Amino acid sequence: MVMQRGPERPVPVVFTGSRRELVGLLLRGYLLLLPTIGLYRFWLTTWTRRFYWSNTVIDGDTLEYTGQASQLLVGFLMALAVFIPLYGLFFYLSTQSSDAAIVGYSLVAVGIWFLIGYAIYRARDFRLSRTLWRGIRCDQTGNPWAYALRRFGWSLLMLATAGLAYPFMAVSLWRYRYVHSWFGTRRFGFTGSWRLLAGQYYISYVLGVVIAGIGAGIGAAMGAFPPSGVANPWAYLPIGIALLLIGIVILRYQARELSRMFSCVRLGSAALTVTIRARSLLHQYLRYGLALIVAGTVLATGGFVVLSFIAPEAFANGDFNLQLFLQHMQGSVETLIAIVLGYLLILGGLNLSRELFLGLAFWKLVANGARITDIDSLDTVGARAEDKSLGGEGLADALNVGAY
Amino acid sequence: MPIPARYYDGVTARVRQVGLLYETEGDVSYLLVVEGEARVPVTRWPVKALTMVSSRPDELRLRGRGLPEGARLVVRGTAAIARMKAGLPVLERRQRRETRQQIGLAALATAALAAVILAYLYGVPLLAGRIVTLVPPDWERGLGGTVATQMEASLGAPITLCDPAPESTANMALARFGAKVLEGSNSPFTLDIRVIHAPVANAFAMPGGRIYVFSALLEQAESQDEFAGVLAHEVGHIAYRHGMEQLLASAGTGALIGFILGDMTGVSVAAGLGSTVIDSRFSREAERQADAFAAQASYHQGFDPVGLANLLDRVGGDDALSRALALFSTHPLTEERKAALDALAADRPRDLPPPFSPEEWMAIRTMCGSSGV
Numbered sequence: 001m002v003m004q005r006g007p008e009r010p011v012p013v014v015f016t017g018s019r020r021e022l023v024g025l026l027l028r029g030y031l032l033l034l035p036t037i038g039l040y041r042f043w044l045t046t047w048t049r050r051f052y053w054s055n056t057v058i059d060g061d062t063l064e065y066t067g068q069a070s071q072l073l074v075g076f077l078m079a080l081a082v083f084i085p086l087y088g089l090f091f092y093l094s095t096q097s098s099d100a101a102i103v104g105y106s107l108v109a110v111g112i113w114f115l116i117g118y119a120i121y122r123a124r125d126f127r128l129s130r131t132l133w134r135g136i137r138c139d140q141t142g143n144p145w146a147y148a149l150r151r152f153g154w155s156l157l158m159l160a161t162a163g164l165a166y167p168f169m170a171v172s173l174w175r176y177r178y179v180h181s182w183f184g185t186r187r188f189g190f191t192g193s194w195r196l197l198a199g200q201y202y203i204s205y206v207l208g209v210v211i212a213g214i215g216a217g218i219g220a221a222m223g224a225f226p227p228s229g230v231a232n233p234w235a236y237l238p239i240g241i242a243l244l245l246i247g248i249v250i251l252r253y254q255a256r257e258l259s260r261m262f263s264c265v266r267l268g269s270a271a272l273t274v275t276i277r278a279r280s281l282l283h284q285y286l287r288y289g290l291a292l293i294v295a296g297t298v299l300a301t302g303g304f305v306v307l308s309f310i311a312p313e314a315f316a317n318g319d320f321n322l323q324l325f326l327q328h329m330q331g332s333v334e335t336l337i338a339i340v341l342g343y344l345l346i347l348g349g350l351n352l353s354r355e356l357f358l359g360l361a362f363w364k365l366v367a368n369g370a371r372i373t374d375i376d377s378l379d380t381v382g383a384r385a386e387d388k389s390l391g392g393e394g395l396a397d398a399l400n401v402g403a404y
Numbered sequence: 405m406p407i408p409a410r411y412y413d414g415v416t417a418r419v420r421q422v423g424l425l426y427e428t429e430g431d432v433s434y435l436l437v438v439e440g441e442a443r444v445p446v447t448r449w450p451v452k453a454l455t456m457v458s459s460r461p462d463e464l465r466l467r468g469r470g471l472p473e474g475a476r477l478v479v480r481g482t483a484a485i486a487r488m489k490a491g492l493p494v495l496e497r498r499q500r501r502e503t504r505q506q507i508g509l510a511a512l513a514t515a516a517l518a519a520v521i522l523a524y525l526y527g528v529p530l531l532a533g534r535i536v537t538l539v540p541p542d543w544e545r546g547l548g549g550t551v552a553t554q555m556e557a558s559l560g561a562p563i564t565l566c567d568p569a570p571e572s573t574a575n576m577a578l579a580r581f582g583a584k585v586l587e588g589s590n591s592p593f594t595l596d597i598r599v600i601h602a603p604v605a606n607a608f609a610m611p612g613g614r615i616y617v618f619s620a621l622l623e624q625a626e627s628q629d630e631f632a633g634v635l636a637h638e639v640g641h642i643a644y645r646h647g648m649e650q651l652l653a654s655a656g657t658g659a660l661i662g663f664i665l666g667d668m669t670g671v672s673v674a675a676g677l678g679s680t681v682i683d684s685r686f687s688r689e690a691e692r693q694a695d696a697f698a699a700q701a702s703y704h705q706g707f708d709p710v711g712l713a714n715l716l717d718r719v720g721g722d723d724a725l726s727r728a729l730a731l732f733s734t735h736p737l738t739e740e741r742k743a744a745l746d747a748l749a750a751d752r753p754r755d756l757p758p759p760f761s762p763e764e765w766m767a768i769r770t771m772c773g774s775s776g777v
Contacts, residue, residue, distance in 0.1 A: 016460070036514045037521070043510060054460045061410065061419055064457065064465065064476070070509060091651075101550075134419050135412025135474035184417060381417040383474055 010273070013370040015363065017055030022360055023352070025051055030348045042072040048355070049127070056367050058133060059375050066137075067130035075126075082115075113155070117148030121177075128181060136383050142180030150176060163205065167197035174261050183267055184381040192264035197257055204253040208246050215242020251285065252278040262366070269377045275369045284365065288357035295349040303342050407487050409479045411437055411446065414472030422446055424477065426491055435466075435492075437477065449477070451492060456499050464488055466495075524660055532652040536645045541592035541612075544648050548612025551647070566599045566619055566772035574599075574771040577764035578635070582615070585636045585701040589643040597635070599771055605719040607634055609641035611648045619772035624719055631768070632705065632759045633698055633712025640697025646690040695741065699748035706756030709749050713742045 029044035046069040053065035086108070093104035121144040128138040154169035171194045178190035215238050219225075222235035255278035262274035406423025413420075420439060427436040427448060434448040449468045457465040457476070464485045466477040479488050489496060552563070567574055575597075582595040593613030602618035609615050615638045625631040641647065699709045717738040760768065 036510055037517050039513050039517060040510060043506070050458055054458075054463070061412075061478075062460070062463065064459070066457075069506070073513060132474050132476075134417045135414040135472070135476050136417045137474055379416065379418045383415055383472060 009375070010371045010373045011059045011375045013367045013372065014057040015055055015367040016057060017051055017360070017364075019356060019360060022048070022051055022356065026352055026355060030351075034344075039073070042076070043069040045069070045072060052360075052363055053131065056363075058372065061134050064132040065127075065130055066132055067126065071126075086112075114148055114152045117151035118144045120151075121147040124177065133183070134378075136184035136381055138184075139182040139384055140177075140180055141182065142176065147173075147176055164202075167194040167201045170194075170197060170257065170261070174264070178265055182384065183378070184383050186268050186378070186381045189266035189268075190264050191266060192261055196260045196264070200253055200256050204249050207249050211242050211245050211249070215239050215245075247285075248278075248282065251281045254278075255281045258366070259369075262370070267378065268381075270372055270374045273371045273373070274366060276365055277369075280365055284357065284361040287361070288353060291353040291357045292350075295353050299342070299346055299349055302345075306338050306342070406438055406443065407479060407484050407491075409437075409477050409484075412474060412476045412478075413447075414475030420446065422477075424479070424488070426451075435477070451494065454492070454495060454498075455502070456495050521660065524656070528653050528656055532649045532656070535652055536649045539645075539648055544645070545593070545612035547648070547651075548610040548614050551610050552614065552616075563598075563616075564601050566601060572771070573764055573767040577760050577768060581632065581635065581705070581759050582639055584705060585639045586643060589697075591643045591645075593642060595639065595642065599768075601772060607638055609638045609647060611645070611651065613642055615639070615642065621715075621719060622769065622772060625715055625769075627711060628758050628760055628765055629708040629711030630715035631711075632707040633702075633709045634715055636698035636701040636705070636707075636709070637694045637712050639701070640694035641690070643697060644690065644693050646694065649690065692744070695745055696748055699745055699752075702749045703752045704756070705759045706753075707759050709745045710742050713738055713745055 025047055026044070029040060029047065032040040033044070046065075046067060049065045049067065053063040056063045089104075089108060093101050093108070121140075121142070125140040125144070128140045131138045151173060154165065154172060157165045158169060171192050174192060175190045178188045181188040218238040219235045219242075222238065223232035224235035224239060225231065255276045259274050259276045262272060262276075265272040406425050409422050409424050411420045411422040412418075423438045423443065425436040425438060425443075427434045433451040435451060435454065436448045437446045438444060439446050449466070449471065453469040453471070454466050455469070457467050459465045459478075462480060462482065462485070464479040466479075468475060479485055569575065578597045578599070579595065582597050586595055591613070596614045597617065598614065599617045599619065599622060603620055604618055605620040605624050607615065607617045607621050615635070617635070617638075621634070622631065625634075695709070695712070698712055702709045758765075
């Protein structure tokens with residue numbers, strides 16, 4: 001095989017994974033969660049990442065995820081050290097008078113909001129430092145506390161400016177992440193500036209405010225918020241349409257932001273270009289919504305059938321009698337098991353839909369929309385020293401902010 | 405024919421198209437990596453050091469012990485992979501061993517978690533009982549106030565006392581009875597018995613020494629024995645600080661279920677349901693303790709504690725929800741309970757005067773405005 005070389009050659013990123021493969025992997029994983037009392041989730045995450053990484057092909061070579069499930073397990077145990085005192089604090093607050101409890105909860109919520117920034121950065125570090133391409137490991141340096149502080153400060157500014165600070169925040173955080181990212185001995189760069197986002201952002205912002213105003217105005221005129229009496233149900237229609245339009249405006253902006261920000265990522269003289277169409281993003285969310293509706297319908301029908309089988313009296317005469325149903329639960333272990341299983345099925349259905357129609361779809365969208373120029377300049381990159389950190393992203397896991 | 409492969413040396417990001425050949429030197433076998441038509445040797449990896457790295461089904465990735473961290477040989481395509489595996493059966497053996505190790509690790513972690521859960525189920529009642537003695541009584545008193553506020557909110561109406569005058573005959577009699585029953589239990593709390601207007605027949609003890617008796621319960625009491633028994637039972641909860649114990653136990657259960665579900669922030673349905681199931685076990689024990697406490701009180705207060713089981717059974721019939729949740733019931737079954745109370749109070753002196761004088765009992769029965777007949 002002859003390899004074509006040359007600086008002008010833009011190389012596409014290709015994703016080769018199939019949805020069916022991921023479904024098989026996830027379903028097997030969900031089943032194994034039961035006998036392992038939930039602990040298999042660390043292995044499931046590892047397998048899912050291996051699927052994503054190993055199917056992402058850059059210039060003929062796939063990524064490799066080298067993380068181990070045991071590292072995630074250890075990381076989670078370490079996160080417990082943070083959470084057990086926090087739990088104690090929550091308990092203490094819940095026993096206080098309501099005013100003190102509200103103040104306390106708010107403080108804890110602010111603390112967690114701060115901690116989420118730290119967790120996100122550490123999780124990204126874990127994933128990057130376990131990513132191998134052409135035998136060279138990626139890595140992330142920088143201080144997670146500094147990142148958390150930065151993110152926290154920006155979010156305060158966002159509140160103070162009613163969201164107008166967003167383009168500055170986005171660029172600042174993107175830059176911090178990429179300037180501290182490495183491929184082997186070579187440092188990533190980020191060429192973006194707020195000017196790239198500002199125009200689109202403020203147009204979308206004004207558009208959103210105007211649509212919201214018009215929707216609310218028409219709705220109010222039709223009687224959606226009467227000072228007294230019953231609201232006119234039709235008046236919610238213009239409000240609903242306005243929300244839908246705002247959703248489209250947001251997606252359109254998101255697609256532009258992602259395309260532009262990703263396209264500012266550099267690695268030496270190699271440059272990344274990503275094109276994500278708003279249409280594709282919209283389709284992705286529509287499919288996700290459809291998947292949720294299908295999953296919900298299937299589960300609801302199934303649940304109804306099972307419960308009417310277990311507690312037939314409660315469903316007599318075509319309507320559901322809660323009193324009778326609760327009475328039936330007296331001594332009925334079957335009903336309890338059915339409820340627990342139903343809960344787990346709902347959880348599984350939601351997770352599956354999210355992973356397939358948001359996770360996989362988004363990964364595909366970014367990967368298939370990406371091109372890299374001057375990739376040959378990476379030939380000279382050397383390997384970094386080994387990463388010795390033991391546990392991975394436990395806090396992110398516990399805070400439920402982990403991605404992929 | 406060499407097997408075509410891609411080779412990363414793990415030192416630089418250069419990829420090389422190579423061929424793989426087997427080579428044996430003495431009794432050590434090697435995987436020889438060659439490049440180009442001329443088969444120029446690049447490197448050789450001892451077969452003993454090779455392991456497979458998991459990858460897509462159509463790709464076989466090898467790494468080697470003692471080599472740079474990222475050094476890999478990548479073979480693609482079904483035919484080439486089959487040739488590799490046929491030539492190096494040891495690879496699949498090693499992979500199976502690796503899988504077994506992972507299964508072992510998962511099984512070990514699961515067993516450890518199961519042990520924690522079991523220890524928890526049996527240990528928490530004990531532990532909560534121990535921890536509760538460390539809770540400062542002042543804090544518990546404050547907590548009682550908070551719980552009362554929450555209860556008021558859940559009743560949907562402000563709590564109104566049946567007889568707001570603390571010096572009335574009825575309130576004085578109740579206070580005297582409560583204090584006598586609590587005497588000698590070393591409780592740090594002063595009792596505060598409040599009879600309130602409420603349509604549901606119920607009575608409960610708050611953390612911190614407050615007892616609520618609902619007017620509907622009082623109306624259903626047919627004798628002093630029944631009412632005094634229930635009251636003594638509630639005083640038992642105060643003496644043992646069961647309310648606090650229960651709170652501690654529920655908090656622990658929530659944490660454990662959060663751990664199992666892997667989401668420490670989410671308050672989920674399962675967590676609620678789970679705490680109910682687990683805590684009911686704990687509460688039954690608490691109910692038995694309170695019953696025993698009431699039986700003990702009957703030795704010096706002159707009432708028949710079996711009456712408390714009768715009253716609670718009668719009252720339970722009215723409360724459809726509590727019957728419906730019998731699976732999670734916090735009260736022991738009536739028959740079993742009566743027998744236990746009977747046995748505990750077997751030697752009580754039968755010649756003691758009743759806990760309340762006829763005037764006092766009349767005052768108590770009429771304090772909520774009912775006929776008192």
